[in-house]
Amino acid sequence: MAQAVQQTFSQTRLGIGPPITDGFYYDFEPPQPFTPEDLEKIESAMRKIVKEGQRFKRRVTNEAEALKELAHEPYKCELIGIKGSGNDETSVEVGGTELTIYDNLGRDGQPVWSDLCRGPHLPSTKHIPAFKLMRSAGAYWRGSEKNPMLQRIYGTAWPSQDELNAYLELLAEAEKRDHRRLGQELDLFSFPEEIGSGLAVFHPKGGIVRRAMEDYSRKRHEDENYEFVYSPHLTKAALFQKSGHLDWYSEGMYPPMIMDEELHADGTIKRAGQQYYMKPMNCPFHNLIFQSRQRSYRELPLRLFEFGTVYRYEKSGVLHGITRARGFTQDDAHIYCTKEQMPGELDSLLTFVLNLLRDYGLQDFYLELSTRNPEKSVGEDHDWEEATEALRKAAVAQKLELVLDEGGAAFYGPKISVQAKDAIGRTWQMSTIQVDFQLPQRFELEFASADGSRQRPVMIHRALFGSIERFFGVLTEHYSGAFPPWLAPVQVVGIPVADSFAEYLSGVIKEMKASGIRADLDDSDDRMQKKVRNAQMQKIPYMVIAGEEDMKAGAVSFRYRNGEQKNGIPVAQAIAEIKATIAAREQV
RNA sequence: GCCUCCCUAGCUCAGUGGUAGAGCAGCUCACUUGUAAUGAGCAGGUCAUCCGUUCAAUCCGGAUGGGGGGCUCCA
Structure with a gap:
């Protein structure tokens, strides 16, 4: 493809072009962004190259030679520089132990085009039976938003035309069951422009589905001895200062409302006002409920549950229908327990979570365990080890595939997440179970233990659906809008x-x-x-x-x-x- | 937030530098026939908003809002 692009648009500089699931992409810096017509031109140039049956020849080179040969390709030179400096960042272009250039040889055996690449390559372009360019899009050079934006072209490639067609059909199927489309067709919800981006209203039919989802969840939580609480959508800044959210999460929050501020005539502040924030999380409120009186070990584990609506100012580019919104309702609970209770609690919690998801019709799961990043974390080593081990044991007991996400935990504690596959095989992250070493400390949570001493409880955050809206969207796509009767708006x-x-x-x-x-x-x-x-x-x-x-x-x-x-x-x-x-x- | 594309009736979409059309939905009337579209009529639009260019803008340019596809992000 890169050859075709440079043939068609000779001013284009090359970035990186690796294979990905179902295909490939290549980043370019063209003089003008690619248009859909450009993609067609490139695709026909590619077909010509495939037809020509150009052979690929691997050639080992060294840094100096490669820099000389690719002097006109600044991005490639940067990659060679990374490789040369011994940085172990793996890149498809310069991975492995040696620098290699692949020459595309024409019928006469002469190179018609060359590219720095780790390989491996097919013997010849003839061995590409079925491909299609899908779309072009912007992408940051080497994935950092500080770097310039290149133009990425995505393509898909298959061993046969039939398989390509099957893949395209899957995409069409995914589009048909897109929850945003079904949300309108089935009159479930909408995003009125007047309210604001990422803020949904649920229509009567969507309301019925949602209520059925919530009612069943509520019932199951009752069975599991959760206690139901409510908290306001707004709070003074002090609460999120105490929790630390304002320190590390303020850019994700809606800006404060300043109340009762008095100004002098010249605009300077006479009396400072109170700052109120929309809540982006429920945990600080639940901590205040825990703290509202002296707690005894006899009350533990204390499980506080709330359908808590939170507001997060997500970047405009990440919003996606109801699965990624700015206002949403978590099926949120916080469990306060003793260290001794933690393993048992995690074990039963995970069983509860999985069974509940099964009741909603999801069947295929795997688990992901995120462990400590020693660079960025709070808490004692042995606490982390204990908690991580407890999570691992609980996970193993489920006899599901367990994927390790080494160092992927948040700084305040390890977590386990449940990934579910839907009816057409796509994976969605559903529930998370997260141990927190940070908040009990910040809030100085305590309970009286059997010997009369004051102990700090372990805190577990957990959301089963993540958010009701998101789970609604996932189920809509899973069922393609054909909800089972117990959820269907009209039965x-x-x-x-x-x-x-x-x-x-x-x-x-x-x-x-x-x-x-x-x-x-x-x-x-x-x-x-x-x-x-x-x-x-x-x-x-x-x-x-x-x-x-x-x-x-x-x-x-x-x-x-x-x-x-x-x-x-x-x-x-x-x-x-x-x-x-x-x-x-x-x-x- | 960044790159890119888009915004015309409730929905899906045609269309043009001289202020617009279809199908479905809606309403009215007639009809009603065992498992995926009965017919006729009516109504419905500041062509997202604002600002420019122009004798004239829905169409050209810009800004704002909203949306799509990616990138980055998802505590």
Whole structure:
């Protein structure tokens, strides 16, 4: 591709071009950013190169030679410099032990183009059966926002045209189930411009799904002996000074509101005002609840739970529908326990988390354990070791794949995160369980132990969904909007074959409603076929249809989302079937 | 925040330097036919906002807001 780019746009300088999952990219510094038409030109130049069957020849070189040869490529020279200086930063261009240049040889055996690269390469460009350039985008040179922005071209490459097509179909499928698109099509939520970027409103149908999600979560938390608390969305600055958030997180917070400030006529401050912040986290509030009176070891573990809505001023570029927003609600809990209780607590917590996620329909998980970064961390060595070991044991007990994220923990404690795969194989980070050595100290949390001494509790942060909105988005994509009945905004729609059966069916729907089913009658002027189509597009799990035959028999006929039907089911039996599926949280 | 592309009716999208159209949805009327679109009519838009260029801007330029794809980030 780089050859094609330089053929087409000779002023373009080369950056880095590694292979990635499903394909490759290459960073360039072109005179003008690439347009979609440019990509087409480049792609046809590439096809020509592939057709020519240029052979790749590996050539070992040294720093001085390479610098001379690539003097016109400043970025490549920088890479050679890194390599030469013994910096061990691995780069696809200069990795390994020696500098290599690959020459592309034309039919006559003469080099037509060369590039610094670690390799390996295919023997010839003929061995590239299927590829496609996907998009161009800006990317910082060597991934640092302090560096200049280059233009990156992404491509995908496959061993066969069929596999390329399959990949493109997967992308199309992902686009179809994009929660932002489904959020609009199914009337679940929206982001009115008037409110502000990253701030969502939930519509009635989205509200039903969300409430069903929350209600079930609440119930399960009750079973696990969590206690429910509430805290305000606003607080004076002092609280976040105490927690330390203002020191290291202020750029992620909405700026303060200054209340009751008095100014002199010249604009100088007569009386300082109070600063109030929107909360970006709930933990300081829960700590204050813990601290509200003397605590005893008998109360531990104390598990405080809240659906806490927080506000974070995320950079505009990272916002993504409802999965990455500026205002969102965490299913947040903080567990205060003794050191001795910690291992058991972590173990049962992880089991609880995984089982709950399974109840929502996610099946495929792996765990990631983030350990201490010695450079940046607070707390005692043995505390870290103990906590990390407890997390590891809990993880191993789940018999799931465990990935180690060495040194990836936050400075205040190790954590474990649950990664879940969705219906089309994409991975989402879901729950996190995080041990905190920092906040109990900052808040001087204490409890009276059995011997009367004052001890500091261990604090565990945990969120199962991460945020309800985000989990909502993930489930929407996982189910492609076809929620299982227990979550579906409308569970049943009644469709009379013709107007004259509407009254009969209306009675059936009423009966369903009375037994707690979310059922509606479609008594619009549309034809039956149109009603079926509408219900189908709304992804309603059950269509209950009635005509002459059903009415005579006191029955209804089912049409399921997959188009299957079951006719002449007695009303009581139909209701029982629906209720059982809802209660079991099964998908249909 | 940075690079880049985009913003026309509720939605999906045509279109033009001389102030706009379709399909679906909506409303009205008629019709109603066992499992994915009955027909007719009506209504609906400061062409995101503001500022320039121009005799004239939805169209050209700039700024702001919102969005897409990436980069960086995600305590």
